[in-house]
Amino acid sequence: MISEEKRAKPLMALLNDVPNARVIGPSDVRVFGLATDSRRVRPGDLFVALSGLHTDGHVFVEDAVRRGASAVLVERLPETALTVPVVMVDHARKAMAAAAASFYDHPVRSLSLVGITGTNGKTTTSLLVESILACAGLRVGVIGTLGYRWGEVKEKPDMTTPDAADLQHLFFRMKRDGVSHVVMEVSSHALELHRVDGVFYDVGVFTNLSQDHLDFHGSMERYFNAKRRLFAEHMKESRHAPSMVVNGDDLYGQRLVQEFAAAVCSFGLDSRSTIHPLRYTLGAQGIEASVQTPSGAVSISSSLMGRLNLYNILAAIGAVQSLGISMSAVAEGIAAVNSVEGRLQRLDNECGLQVVVDFAHTPDAMEKALECLRELASGRVWVVFGCGGDRDRTKRPVMGAVAGRYGDMVVITSDNPRTENPEAIVKDIEPGVQSTGKVRFSFEDEVLPLSGYTIEVDRRRAIRETIRRAEPGDLVFIGGKGHETYQILGTQVRPFDDRVVAREALAQRRARTMPTQAAEGVW
Ligand SMILES: CC(=O)N[C@H]1[C@@H](OP(=O)(O)OP(=O)(O)OC[C@H]2O[C@@H](n3ccc(=O)[nH]c3=O)[C@H](O)[C@@H]2O)O[C@H](CO)[C@@H](O)[C@@H]1O[C@H](C)C(=O)N[C@@H](C)C(=O)N[C@H](CCC(=O)O)C(=O)O
Ligand SMILES: Nc1ncnc2c1ncn2[C@@H]1O[C@H](COP(=O)(O)OP(=O)(O)OP(=O)(O)O)[C@@H](O)[C@H]1O
Ligand SMILES: N[C@H](CCC[C@H](N)C(=O)O)C(=O)O
Numbered sequence: 001m002i003s004e005e006k007r008a009k010p011l012m013a014l015l016n017d018v019p020n021a022r023v024i025g026p027s028d029v030r031v032f033g034l035a036t037d038s039r040r041v042r043p044g045d046l047f048v049a050l051s052g053l054h055t056d057g058h059v060f061v062e063d064a065v066r067r068g069a070s071a072v073l074v075e076r077l078p079e080t081a082l083t084v085p086v087v088m089v090d091h092a093r094k095a096m097a098a099a100a101a102s103f104y105d106h107p108v109r110s111l112s113l114v115g116i117t118g119t120n121g122k123t124t125t126s127l128l129v130e131s132i133l134a135c136a137g138l139r140v141g142v143i144g145t146l147g148y149r150w151g152e153v154k155e156k157p158d159m160t161t162p163d164a165a166d167l168q169h170l171f172f173r174m175k176r177d178g179v180s181h182v183v184m185e186v187s188s189h190a191l192e193l194h195r196v197d198g199v200f201y202d203v204g205v206f207t208n209l210s211q212d213h214l215d216f217h218g219s220m221e222r223y224f225n226a227k228r229r230l231f232a233e234h235m236k237e238s239r240h241a242p243s244m245v246v247n248g249d250d251l252y253g254q255r256l257v258q259e260f261a262a263a264v265c266s267f268g269l270d271s272r273s274t275i276h277p278l279r280y281t282l283g284a285q286g287i288e289a290s291v292q293t294p295s296g297a298v299s300i301s302s303s304l305m306g307r308l309n310l311y312n313i314l315a316a317i318g319a320v321q322s323l324g325i326s327m328s329a330v331a332e333g334i335a336a337v338n339s340v341e342g343r344l345q346r347l348d349n350e351c352g353l354q355v356v357v358d359f360a361h362t363p364d365a366m367e368k369a370l371e372c373l374r375e376l377a378s379g380r381v382w383v384v385f386g387c388g389g390d391r392d393r394t395k396r397p398v399m400g401a402v403a404g405r406y407g408d409m410v411v412i413t414s415d416n417p418r419t420e421n422p423e424a425i426v427k428d429i430e431p432g433v434q435s436t437g438k439v440r441f442s443f444e445d446e447v448l449p450l451s452g453y454t455i456e457v458d459r460r461r462a463i464r465e466t467i468r469r470a471e472p473g474d475l476v477f478i479g480g481k482g483h484e485t486y487q488i489l490g491t492q493v494r495p496f497d498d499r500v501v502a503r504e505a506l507a508q509r510r511a512r513t514m515p516t517q518a519a520e521g522v523w
């Protein structure tokens with residue numbers, strides 16, 4: 001999967017930092033890359049067998065060898081004898097992280113790393129930090145939900161935080177291409193699944209913690225503990241300035257502030273936090289603020305909207321503060337981020353509607369996004385959203401209740417149903433919306449109520465019908481998918497982009513309301 005052209009290392013050189021590795025068979029083979037998926041093994045790769053949520057890589061070792069793996073790394077001996085060396089280890093994920101770091105010559109040792117964790121705001125904060133560091137003249141790499149980027153390179157991500165082998169490969173290429181600073185999102189999955197083992201950060205940022213991923217972590221406490229590992233296990237020890245940048249207004253953030261007091265630089269809206277606004281205004285055009293930092297006050301102006309983005313800006317200022325970046329680069333870098341793809345993204349139109357596409361897929365993100373948008377609407381607020389399949393089911397009614405509280409018209413639809421039945425997912429959401437007193441309507445009703453909800457599992461139709469029935473002055477919020485360009489149905493990934501669908505619907509609406517001009521080809 002990630003073989004580097006012409007790069008090869010003796011197998012034994014990869015095992016130097018792997019505790020308790022036992023090699024069965026000849027050990028003098030060379031390794032050309034690391035692979036965790038047998039289907040993507042290239043000749044010469046070391047295949048690492050990982051046990052997963054659905055299957056177990058150990059089942060595929062023979063497949064990997066057939067495809068040319070030079071060795072396999074396992075936790076259990078295969079039942080049949082193999083023609084290649086077998087490396088037995090106690091913990092394959094930990095071993096893979098150590099082997100990958102050795103294979104790529106420990107690139108992190110010469111990179112400055114900013115790691116950002118938290119439930120919401122990681123991507124936005126990472127782009128703000130990137131922009132500030134770039135304005136300070138540094139060569140920056142980014143790893144996160146919107147892609148892996150540095151210099152001219154831009155790669156689409158499989159995951160927000162890639163597995164250890166892919167991650168070390170990214171670090172290797174960034175370093176080779178002259179990157180000095182890497183800003184990356186560190187997901188709780190990554191921390192739990194040892195994707196960032198051996199990676200130590202100069203700065204760690206905690207944005208916030210609220211309900212998500214309980215399917216994977218089981219409880220909020222375990223979810224918090226996964227995030228906490230960034231600060232407990234992954235910080236460089238040599239740092240002098242406070243390097244843990246933590247949201248002091250967040251209840252879980254306050255626990256980190258207490259636990260790691262000496263190393264923390266807190267941010268928040270009041271003066272108890274080290275970094276806080278002295279004054280701020282939030283408006284339709286963005287944010288204006290004067291922010292207190294340990295190096296003095298800085299005036300910032302951003303076209304990002306809302307209190308949620310003020311938090312992201314404070315987090316970004318905290319992150320670069322401990323890297324010693326100048327205040328002029330801070331102001332310039334923040335001003336340079338005009339928008340973040342799929343986050344509170346406004347779709348210009350001539351229908352008199354405000355249409356906003358946003359990636360909120362947690363109750364808290366939805367609440368924070370709608371809180372700032374409500375103030376911009378002169379008419380009703382429509383909330384079109386769904387909840388992902390094969391993901392935390394317990395957040396569904398909670399998101400329904402948020403939609404019901406902040407929206408006048410709620411349209412429950414599908415968002416990546418994956419292997420679940422879309423009808424069952426919307427049924428999980430519905431009681432939450434009903435709990436806010438909303439009564440069901442149909443898009444076919446001649447007269448729509450001023451407030452209510454409907455269900456339309458076909459997301460395209462849900463968006464089209466909403467844009468057809470909304471009235472000038474209304475605000476249409478399309479939540480959950482943001483930048484995504486697909487809809488996952490079963491195991492099929494089909495092209496789908498909220499922004500494309502909404503723009504088509506806006507064009508249709510405009511054509512209906514301006515038939516003469518359309519016919520005459522005026523626009
Ligand atoms: C929970 C999780 O992280 N799942 C990842 C995991 O899937 P899994 O545990 O189901 O794997 P599995 O299908 O049981 O397979 C086990 C092993 O057998 C291997 N295999 C499988 C079949 C085969 O023919 N040959 C073979 O070798 C697989 O490559 C794998 O190594 O291993 C897969 C292969 O690497 C990943 O694609 C998959 O991530 C999926 C895409 C995913 O959606 N992950 C999400 C939950 C995630 O990690 N998200 C966070 C961000 C969350 C946030 O910030 O909100 C992220 O960092 O992206
Ligand atoms: N600081 C914040 N607090 C709460 N909600 C936020 C914050 N920043 C952004 N959001 C909301 O969360 C959504 C996702 O934001 P962003 O992509 O920056 O977060 P993320 O943590 O990277 O998400 P993911 O975990 O899915 O990668 C936004 O579309 C917005 O609705
Ligand atoms: N990183 C998140 C993204 C969710 C996006 C939403 N559209 C969904 O599919 O639930 C996850 O994998 O849970």
Ligand SMILES: [Mg+2]
Nearest residue numbers: 122123145185
């Ligand atoms: Mg993200």
